[in-house]
Amino acid sequence: MSTAVGLASPTDRTSPVTPTSARRPTQQFTTFWLAGNLYGVEVEHVQEVLRSQALTRVAQAPEAVAGLLNLRGQVVTAIEMRTRLGLGPREEDDKAILVVVRLRGEVVSLLVDAIGDVADVAEDAFEVPPDTLSGSVRELIRGAYKLDGRLLLALDVSRAVDV
Amino acid sequence: MEGIDEIVGEFLVESYENLDQLDRDLVALEADPGERDLLSSVFRTIHTIKGTSGFLAFHQLEAVAHVGENLLAKLRDGIMTMDHGKTDVLLRMVDTVRALLASIEATGVEAGVDVEPVVVAITAHLEETAPPAPEAPADAAPTALPDPVEPPPAEAAPHATVLTGLPVTIPVDGGTSVVTVDVAPDGSTAATETPAPARAPAPAPAPAPEPTPAPAEVPAAKQASPANNGGKAKRGAAESSVRVDTELLDDLMRLVGELVLTRNQIVQQTSAASTKSTDIELLGATQRLNLIASELQEGVMKTRMQPIDALWNKFPRVVRDLGAQCGKHVRLEMVGKDTELDRTLLEAVKDPLTHLIRNSVDHGIETPDVRMRAGKAPEGVLTLRARHESGQVLVEVVDDGGGIDGARIGAKAVEKGVLTEAEAERMSPTELLQLIFAPGFSTAAAVTNVSGRGVGMDVVKTNIESIGGTIEVESVPGEGTVCRLRIPLTLAIVPALTIVCAGERYALPQVSLLELVALDAEKAATAVETVGGAPVYRLRGELLPMVALAEVLGLEDRSTRAADDGIVMAVLRSEGKRFGLVVDKIINTEEIVVKAVSKQLKAVGLYSGATILGDGAVALILDVQALSRRAMRSDAPDRALTDTGSVATVAARRADQVLVCDVGGGRRAAIPLPLVTRLERLPASSVESVGHREVVQYRGAILPLIRASTHLGTGGWNADPSDDRATDDLEVVVFSERGRSVALVVSEVLDVVDAAAATPSDVLDQGLLGSMVVDDRVTELLDVRSAVIAADPHFYDAEDLARENASSAEHLVAVTIGTPGAAA
Numbered sequence: 001m002s003t004a005v006g007l008a009s010p011t012d013r014t015s016p017v018t019p020t021s022a023r024r025p026t027q028q029f030t031t032f033w034l035a036g037n038l039y040g041v042e043v044e045h046v047q048e049v050l051r052s053q054a055l056t057r058v059a060q061a062p063e064a065v066a067g068l069l070n071l072r073g074q075v076v077t078a079i080e081m082r083t084r085l086g087l088g089p090r091e092e093d094d095k096a097i098l099v100v101v102r103l104r105g106e107v108v109s110l111l112v113d114a115i116g117d118v119a120d121v122a123e124d125a126f127e128v129p130p131d132t133l134s135g136s137v138r139e140l141i142r143g144a145y146k147l148d149g150r151l152l153l154a155l156d157v158s159r160a161v162d163v
Numbered sequence: 164m165e166g167i168d169e170i171v172g173e174f175l176v177e178s179y180e181n182l183d184q185l186d187r188d189l190v191a192l193e194a195d196p197g198e199r200d201l202l203s204s205v206f207r208t209i210h211t212i213k214g215t216s217g218f219l220a221f222h223q224l225e226a227v228a229h230v231g232e233n234l235l236a237k238l239r240d241g242i243m244t245m246d247h248g249k250t251d252v253l254l255r256m257v258d259t260v261r262a263l264l265a266s267i268e269a270t271g272v273e274a275g276v277d278v279e280p281v282v283v284a285i286t287a288h289l290e291e292t293a294p295p296a297p298e299a300p301a302d303a304a305p306t307a308l309p310d311p312v313e314p315p316p317a318e319a320a321p322h323a324t325v326l327t328g329l330p331v332t333i334p335v336d337g338g339t340s341v342v343t344v345d346v347a348p349d350g351s352t353a354a355t356e357t358p359a360p361a362r363a364p365a366p367a368p369a370p371a372p373e374p375t376p377a378p379a380e381v382p383a384a385k386q387a388s389p390a391n392n393g394g395k396a397k398r399g400a401a402e403s404s405v406r407v408d409t410e411l412l413d414d415l416m417r418l419v420g421e422l423v424l425t426r427n428q429i430v431q432q433t434s435a436a437s438t439k440s441t442d443i444e445l446l447g448a449t450q451r452l453n454l455i456a457s458e459l460q461e462g463v464m465k466t467r468m469q470p471i472d473a474l475w476n477k478f479p480r481v482v483r484d485l486g487a488q489c490g491k492h493v494r495l496e497m498v499g500k501d502t503e504l505d506r507t508l509l510e511a512v513k514d515p516l517t518h519l520i521r522n523s524v525d526h527g528i529e530t531p532d533v534r535m536r537a538g539k540a541p542e543g544v545l546t547l548r549a550r551h552e553s554g555q556v557l558v559e560v561v562d563d564g565g566g567i568d569g570a571r572i573g574a575k576a577v578e579k580g581v582l583t584e585a586e587a588e589r590m591s592p593t594e595l596l597q598l599i600f601a602p603g604f605s606t607a608a609a610v611t612n613v614s615g616r617g618v619g620m621d622v623v624k625t626n627i628e629s630i631g632g633t634i635e636v637e638s639v640p641g642e643g644t645v646c647r648l649r650i651p652l653t654l655a656i657v658p659a660l661t662i663v664c665a666g667e668r669y670a671l672p673q674v675s676l677l678e679l680v681a682l683d684a685e686k687a688a689t690a691v692e693t694v695g696g697a698p699v700y701r702l703r704g705e706l707l708p709m710v711a712l713a714e715v716l717g718l719e720d721r722s723t724r725a726a727d728d729g730i731v732m733a734v735l736r737s738e739g740k741r742f743g744l745v746v747d748k749i750i751n752t753e754e755i756v757v758k759a760v761s762k763q764l765k766a767v768g769l770y771s772g773a774t775i776l777g778d779g780a781v782a783l784i785l786d787v788q789a790l791s792r793r794a795m796r797s798d799a800p801d802r803a804l805t806d807t808g809s810v811a812t813v814a815a816r817r818a819d820q821v822l823v824c825d826v827g828g829g830r831r832a833a834i835p836l837p838l839v840t841r842l843e844r845l846p847a848s849s850v851e852s853v854g855h856r857e858v859v860q861y862r863g864a865i866l867p868l869i870r871a872s873t874h875l876g877t878g879g880w881n882a883d884p885s886d887d888r889a890t891d892d893l894e895v896v897v898f899s900e901r902g903r904s905v906a907l908v909v910s911e912v913l914d915v916v917d918a919a920a921a922t923p924s925d926v927l928d929q930g931l932l933g934s935m936v937v938d939d940r941v942t943e944l945l946d947v948r949s950a951v952i953a954a955d956p957h958f959y960d961a962e963d964l965a966r967e968n969a970s971s972a973e974h975l976v977a978v979t980i981g982t983p984g985a986a987a
Contacts, residue, residue, distance in 0.1 A: 056781040057667055059716035060767045068760075068773055068781040073421045075773040075781050077761040106761060163763050 025123045029145075031116030031152060032099055035087040038116060040145070040152045045101045049115050052095035062163040066111050071100065078109040079161055086136045101157055108161045121145040121152060174215050175268050178260070181208045183476060185257050189250055190479040194494075196245035205253075206235045212260060223273045224263045230285040231256040237289070252284045254480070409506070412466050419456075419463045420656060420756035426456040427753065427777035460656065460754075467507070468652075471549045471558070472500035474509050478520055482545060485524045492531055492542040493524050499549035504556045504652055511630045512558070512650055515623040519560045519646050520545065522620075527564030527644050537641065539563065555632075555649045555674065563643040567636070569595035576601075596636050600624040628788065631657075631674065631771075659755045659774070660733060661782065663748040665718035668782045670755050670774055671733060675787040677741065679749060680732040687730040700732070700743055707734065710794040711745045712785075716769070737791035744790065753777070757784065769793070824871075824896065824909035834896060834947060840904065841897040842912055850893070859895075859906065866897070869951065870908045898951060905951050 029040030030049070055067025055078055066080040078098060082090055090096060096111040128143045140160050145152040188205045192198060213228030231253060237243045262276045433449040436442070479495050486493035528534075528543030535541055546561040569592030576582040576598050587595065599620045627634045632650035651657065651674060659670040660679075680702065682690055691698050691709065698709040709732065732743040755774035760783070764770055771786040821833040822842075849859050850868060857868040895906040 054780060056773075056783065058764055058767070058770075058783065059665075059667075059718050060769055061764055062766075065763055068764075068783070070775050070779050070781050073424060073775060075758045075760065075775065077763055079763075108761065161763070 026120045027123060029119045029121055029152060029154070030099065031119050032097065032110075032112040033114040033116060034081055034085060034112055038147075038150055038152050039081075039112070039155050040119060040121075041099065041101060041110075041155050041157055043118060045103060045157050047100045047102045047107060050098040050100060050109075053098060064163045066096075069098070069109060071107065071109070074107060076100065076107050076109050078111055079163060080111045081160065082111070082113075084136065084160055084163065085140060101161070103158055103161060106161075110160065119147070119152060121147065126154070171219060171267065171271075174219060175264055178212055178215075178264055181212065182257055182261050182264075184208060186254070186480040187476055189253050189257070190483050192245050193247065193250040193483075199239070202235065202239045202245075206232065206239050209235055209256075221263070221267060221273050223276065223278045224260065224267075227256055227259050227263070227278045227281060230282050230289070234285050234289055243288075249288055252281070252288055255281050256285060407466075412463075415463050416467060419460050422456050423460055423656065423754065424756060424775050424777075426452055428779055431777040464505075464656070465503075467505050468503040469506050469509055470500060471502045471504060471509065471556070472497075474513055474516065475500060475547055478517075478547065481517065481520060482524055485521060486528075489525060490530055491524065491528055493528055494542050494544050496544060496546045497548075498546065502549035502551060502556060504650065508556075508630055508650055508652075511626065512632075512648065515626045515634075515648070516558065516560070518619055518623050520547075523560055523562040523564065523644065523646075527562040527566075529565050533565075551652075552649075555651055558648040558650065560646040560648075561643065566640040566642055566644050567596055567599070567638040568640045569593065569638070572596060572598050593637060596638055599636060600634065631672070656754050656756050658752060659784065660752050661750040661776065662712075662733065662746040663750060664712045664716065664746045667718075668750065668776060668780065669712075669746075670782050670784045671735070671744070672771070672784065672787065673752060675735045675737055677734040677736050680730075680734060680743060681749075682730040682732070684729045687728070691730065702734065702743070707741060707743045708794075709743045709745055710790065712790075713745075713747075715790055715794050735787050735791070737787045740791060742791055742794065755782075755784070822896065823913045824894070825911040825913055834907070838898050838947065839896055843895045843897055843906070844892045845895050845906075847893050861897075861904070861906070864904070867905045868895075868908060869905060898947075907947075907951075 028043040030043050030046040031038055031040045033039070050071075053069045055069050057067050058065055064079050064083040066078040066083075069076050069078055080096075082088065090113065094113060097113070097115050099110045099112055099115070101108055101110060122145075125146045126143055127146065129138055129141050133141070140156055142154040142156045145154060185205060185208055188201050188208075192201050192205065195201070209228050209232045213225055213232055216222075216224035216228060234243075234249065234253065238245055238249070243249070259276065259278055259281045263273050263278070266272070266274055266276055430449055430453055433445060436445075475497055478497075482493050482495040523545050524543075528545065529537070529539075531541035534543065544563050546559070548557075548559040548561065550557055573582065573587040573590065573595040576595070577584050577587050581598065581601060582590075600623070601621060624634050627648055627650065630650060632648055634646065634648050636644065636646050638644040658673040660673060660676055662669055662671060680700070682700075691700055693699065694706075698711075699706045700709055701707070730745055731747070731749055732745050733749070734741060734743050753776075755776075757772045758774060760770055760773050764773075764783075768789050769786055770783045771789075772784045773781055774784055776782050821835055822839055823833045843861070845859055845861070850857050851859065853865065857870075858865045859868055860866070894909050894912055896909060896912070897904050897906050
């Protein structure tokens, strides 16, 4: 379980980590950025984080399947989270970061804009998505954790990879 | 307590093995009652079980084995002779022992098995002859005791050098069953073998605590060394083989796969670097690595290989029991028992093969009196044949039974709506036979009643195809049936062709590959013809449909490619059809390690897996079956492939004959002969008009006239009917049905040819029914019925039309497109 945290967040993004008191139950999230928003995946799902890699295109695959990569001899499917969440395409110069998650024994890689820190968030800071939220985002987001000055959107990993 | 569990575990494993041996030996004995070696072997096996069960205080088991042993002792000593009844009770005894063992394995005690009936039955046989057998065997018991509990290493170690070249016994799934592996007699590995036996016993005791009974696994077990049998041989096997957990083998296999990939990478990079520098040592080391990795791969693959006999050895019992049930005499012959294939594949073909065998005994082979009446020997012969053939394992299930009548299958298919009558008519008997594998067809009970075959055959086919194999059936009614399975040797590492399409590399399994065709730009421009828009290539005179991979994958429109590029094509075979897969470039062939793709990609249905290439990039493995299904119509098998069967004799039927006519302009029309009633020559001046239709007076009736050229909409030649009227006679082909006739005007009637001898193709377009090569020309088969309707809309009554519209037209005209340009 290695999570690379050395990658700088894009400019103007400050650390999302909120120091929490030890008494409140907390949950650890690996955070990452997508189109200016902060998302998070429970750390226990995250196997590793990789820099951009050459992907093999898969013709006729669902749109969100960005391709296949060789992860130390294992063939792993990469899923473009921007497509999945209905966000626009990434800037051409920006290389995607790969968040490799392990779910029920299957390894899948999520393509995101940038990686953030590991955040300890308090369970009582959680709220379900507002009723006004619609579309693919609503299906893939479990809810939001209210951090200082920022919301952490908790990704439902199993739905996100179910393309 | 631990120690006892281990002993019981060993006892169970050994006994299961012995019982499988017993099954075969008893069936063999029945056929050859005087075979003393077999009898001794059977006797020893039962004796060992009896002795050990007594020692472990399994008294019911001991009691059953005891009476069995008594009976066997008499047989061995010649006091009694083996017959059908005795074989029956002895087999029942084996079953009872097996049930007891299962109970011991599951619960640790002998419970829930009633041994009394078997004991009584055997005792009845024992009392057939007067003097009860002495208790002689009892004092032999102690000698048998050490067998199951004896730790092999003590003896094995001193004989370390003997190990090489001898089989290695390896337990499967926690040790309840065993695979045997030949270790290559390679002196260099002798030293490393030595420690193996010392460690080996560790995993072996595992089965005892294992609570789940796995008797199903057991048949895969035995064959410690096929040449040996009986208790004595067990000792030999223990000396020369070790038991290894198959999980360990699977791990090894996976690691070797990784090693092969890494090797590929290093070899590739070294050869790339060697063009710049000349590091001889690195180059040498790389070559050695290359060799060693290959050998290691081969060796590890071998550990997973098992002779097919491991699967077959339970069939004698299956065939005997089933034959007895059906009141048939069936002799099972097995050829090529030593043919090896991957253990996982062996497991995968178990059910399909069992199904085929049951089918053959149940439905294929006739009862003795039926056979006698047909002039055959009363005893049917079921032959299992296995051999390696071009990197695959070929397994045949052959019976000399009643066979399957293709025509009846066809008739049933039409009745079931699987085929139209016209389609059935056009298919050869062999093609029709393959219908028994069609889903929805084969499960229909009515078919089974008529043909005596078919239930579950689609499942068999699906199972075989899921492991990359193929199945086909051939049959001669009255003489027998052959089911032919082709299965890959292994699934883990396969030879494949790497190709490039639209900038990505793909792997094509070599199994489906027939040949490669490359056309330079000049040739490509002329060699590719089209049939109704579908591109075809004449490969040695036969039409080969072309499928552009880029189009199937939706990557790029072929038409945007520069016209001056050549064409590269991989000729592939899938489900009895051939097609040319057009790709951008062919790279090489290499061994690839098949990796599963995630479920997201399985759903795409075009890829059977993925692999990692020498440079570390991922390449998708194309699923040739899926490609062909996606690109081509599925219900028109390629006769060039299916007719090669040796058993099948394709009778030239009248329906296969066509009348070839010149329709002018260098073009020809061919009409199925059954549709034609008369050929006439009418004076051109006899053509008259009714409204805007042309008619002639013919035998006192008005005959509607249709000009082939007009109907085909080719215009150009002879479009003006007045030409004919002015010039000479008209060649007319007359069709009749239920008292009505129409005439088709052609330029000249040329010949009647056998269309079965021509090469048909499933290349077609809307309104076409096919195409073929006649006299070295691409021929399109057109719809005659619509031509007839054009001449006389009332030719078919409304009812006919409604029916025919549903099933598309069945009558054809073929028009030959001559050299390009003639069609203008």
